[in-house]
Amino acid sequence: MWSVVKAILSYLRPYKLLFVLFLLLFGLDLIFVSIAPLSFNFLIDYAVTPKNMELFMLIIGTILLLGIVCTIAGIFADRLLSRLNALVEQDLRHRLFSKLQQLHISYYQGKRTGDSVALFSSDIPAISSTMSALLSTGIQSVVVVIISMSVLLYLEWSMALVIIAGASLIFVGPMLMSKRANQSYESYKAHKAQLNSEVTENVKAQKIIKSFNLQQVMLQRFQDRTKQLFVSSYKLNLVNAALGRIPMISLLFVNLAIMTFGSYLALIERITIGELIAFYTMYMSMGNSVYSLTFIIPSLTDAKVSMERLQAAFQAASEYEHDHKKEATADALSGQQSGKVAEPFNIQYDRVSFGYEPDKPVLDNIQLTIPYGANVAFVGSSGSGKSSMIQLLLGLYQPQEGSLLINGSSLNQSNIASYRERLAVVFQDNFMFQGTIRENLAMSKLDATDEEIKLAAKQAEIHDYIMSLPQGYNTIVEDEGSNFSGGQRQRLAIARALVRKPQLLVLDEATSALDPATESALNATIKKLAKERTIVSVTHRLATVDDADLICVFHQGKIVEQGKHGELLDKQGQYHYLWEKQTGFTLSEEGDDVQIDAARLSKLTFFKQVSDEVLEDISMLFNTEKFEQGSTIIQEGDRGEKFYILIRGKVEVLKDMTDEHGQVRQQPIAVLEDGDHFGEIALLQNVPRTATIKTITSCVVISLQRKLLQHMLSKHPEINDYVRKVLLERLG
Numbered sequence: 001m002w003s004v005v006k007a008i009l010s011y012l013r014p015y016k017l018l019f020v021l022f023l024l025l026f027g028l029d030l031i032f033v034s035i036a037p038l039s040f041n042f043l044i045d046y047a048v049t050p051k052n053m054e055l056f057m058l059i060i061g062t063i064l065l066l067g068i069v070c071t072i073a074g075i076f077a078d079r080l081l082s083r084l085n086a087l088v089e090q091d092l093r094h095r096l097f098s099k100l101q102q103l104h105i106s107y108y109q110g111k112r113t114g115d116s117v118a119l120f121s122s123d124i125p126a127i128s129s130t131m132s133a134l135l136s137t138g139i140q141s142v143v144v145v146i147i148s149m150s151v152l153l154y155l156e157w158s159m160a161l162v163i164i165a166g167a168s169l170i171f172v173g174p175m176l177m178s179k180r181a182n183q184s185y186e187s188y189k190a191h192k193a194q195l196n197s198e199v200t201e202n203v204k205a206q207k208i209i210k211s212f213n214l215q216q217v218m219l220q221r222f223q224d225r226t227k228q229l230f231v232s233s234y235k236l237n238l239v240n241a242a243l244g245r246i247p248m249i250s251l252l253f254v255n256l257a258i259m260t261f262g263s264y265l266a267l268i269e270r271i272t273i274g275e276l277i278a279f280y281t282m283y284m285s286m287g288n289s290v291y292s293l294t295f296i297i298p299s300l301t302d303a304k305v306s307m308e309r310l311q312a313a314f315q316a317a318s319e320y321e322h323d324h325k326k327e328a329t330a331d332a333l334s335g336q337q338s339g340k341v342a343e344p345f346n347i348q349y350d351r352v353s354f355g356y357e358p359d360k361p362v363l364d365n366i367q368l369t370i371p372y373g374a375n376v377a378f379v380g381s382s383g384s385g386k387s388s389m390i391q392l393l394l395g396l397y398q399p400q401e402g403s404l405l406i407n408g409s410s411l412n413q414s415n416i417a418s419y420r421e422r423l424a425v426v427f428q429d430n431f432m433f434q435g436t437i438r439e440n441l442a443m444s445k446l447d448a449t450d451e452e453i454k455l456a457a458k459q460a461e462i463h464d465y466i467m468s469l470p471q472g473y474n475t476i477v478e479d480e481g482s483n484f485s486g487g488q489r490q491r492l493a494i495a496r497a498l499v500r501k502p503q504l505l506v507l508d509e510a511t512s513a514l515d516p517a518t519e520s521a522l523n524a525t526i527k528k529l530a531k532e533r534t535i536v537s538v539t540h541r542l543a544t545v546d547d548a549d550l551i552c553v554f555h556q557g558k559i560v561e562q563g564k565h566g567e568l569l570d571k572q573g574q575y576h577y578l579w580e581k582q583t584g585f586t587l588s589e590e591g592d593d594v595q596i597d598a599a600r601l602s603k604l605t606f607f608k609q610v611s612d613e614v615l616e617d618i619s620m621l622f623n624t625e626k627f628e629q630g631s632t633i634i635q636e637g638d639r640g641e642k643f644y645i646l647i648r649g650k651v652e653v654l655k656d657m658t659d660e661h662g663q664v665r666q667q668p669i670a671v672l673e674d675g676d677h678f679g680e681i682a683l684l685q686n687v688p689r690t691a692t693i694k695t696i697t698s699c700v701v702i703s704l705q706r707k708l709l710q711h712m713l714s715k716h717p718e719i720n721d722y723v724r725k726v727l728l729e730r731l732g
């Protein structure tokens, strides 16, 4: 309890003057409430019993006057309290929001959205309402109790001692229950935050829920969560009821004791009737105050738990704890404070090793220099560490070994804010904020002119589309950009990055969601822009980076090859393999029609020895199919009749596995990208699929039906035998 009072006093520290004023006015109000019952003593013993009208009028007049003055003071005290409360609430919100901006990215990865939202929606209000109760009912009750006790002691010390003994009993119960009460509040708040997350996630995922017909599954999940909340809410209610009930029972006993003892004292004429009535009235007023105090006890526990939750967020690690000490490096990086033009920066990964968890390295001893103005591409298989290189470059994570050097200074020791001001990034999934298109594009440069915004939108191939909208650049971006297609969102994100005219442009699979025509137009723009800045891009589509100054090929956290496109092809290594896999297809501009070359088909083991002539015919049998993100192309257990080649996009290979509770869950076992193929056994026979294939991004695939292939090969028995033999070997 004291910890809550101490914390509240610390929140009030910036408003000392207001607080003192409030205490003065509130004190006046309280004095009247506490002393008024005493007037009965005077009224009865000195005016009513001796029938003294003059004194009677004087006492009544004084009470009335005091009452008016003190009530006015009370009204002003109420106003001050409302102000203090709102100010403290506002401070906490600002402090928390500002801390959330500084927290390390790993804080968010370990939390669900609802946890952070609950800090604002339930914890701060809990603290605020407890503060309000403490400063009004709390102070009032304590003051009334102290004054009443002093007067009671004066009136009849023996009765007052009985009251003190009884009153202390009232607080014993809640004190003994405080640990249990704490646990109940913690569990209730955690479950409530979980439920908030569930609802937030559900609202955001409605598209996928409806397309996968997951309503029933979601309802079940929600019911499980509400059951958990029900249990913790029920336990909390029980604790709260006990916290209220125990003091009431104690109070009942004290009442009985006072009534008996007081009447006895009047009976033996140790006190007058007036004193007895005054004593009772005062005791009743004190009893009410004590009773009100007991109501604050649960809310104190509530606030204590909320304060601990806030404290955990306040104490969580920030991105860069000592940014203010980095002014010197800031100057070197931005050149803003010294008034010099910012020095172009070279980037160096100096023997960098990194893992999200200490014992699971993701990057291993990376040595790489990116000179200013270079156009560098990171390519390689999925999960090889390309995006992690970007996370380090953005300063979201720090290397465990080695350092990331910017112009020779470790980024870790530099002013990250001024560094980030000079870069812009486009991810595969880009968040759009509430507001208009113009506001979203200007987000990266708040003082951008309309001309700058339009130029960036033109460069990102989205200006014409924006102009075709009735509201143009004033069109409202709805719920994270849901009123735009994936490709349009991507182009808006690219425009947003270009508005900043960054010295370093980071592209993490930035053009992968676009159709081939837009992708190649945008890549042409990016190539033009590359002349004035450093570009670091991650892609799995090699054709988009074939003219990069440096291509780094990643495999299992290491750079296994690096050089220019031609040099890497000559090496006949990993890059050559990836290149061969991704070439041999011709896509229409919209990406909805794909032709595959006979030469590309001959690279599939089961078509290796098939003549070019037959392969030409087979290539005509392929059909182009498009899948939205999150679609299932193949379902494990279904009978398959098609073979697929992935032309653009990313899919996940999932296998049903039984967990320790006997529940079947889908486990990801691989990620396939441009040029990969799957489902070839279906060309042989109608066997159940051995895995599920789900799209991670929107995908373009070509498929070949077994019946069509078999019909074609029936005209070439010797080829048919060969294809069947190889596929049977694959089947094992």
Ligand SMILES: Nc1ncnc2c1ncn2[C@@H]1O[C@H](COP(=O)(O)OP(=O)(O)OP(=O)(O)O)[C@@H](O)[C@H]1O
Pocket: 109, 356, 357, 362, 380, 381, 382, 383, 384, 385, 386, 387, 388, 389, 540, 554, 671
């Ligand atoms: N936030 C994270 N926490 C824990 N592990 C992570 C996190 N992000 C990535 N990883 C793991 O780090 C490894 C490298 O991932 P990274 O995203 O860098 O690879 P990538 O080459 O960019 O893959 P992709 O092409 O599929 O995006 C993977 O094993 C991945 O599971």
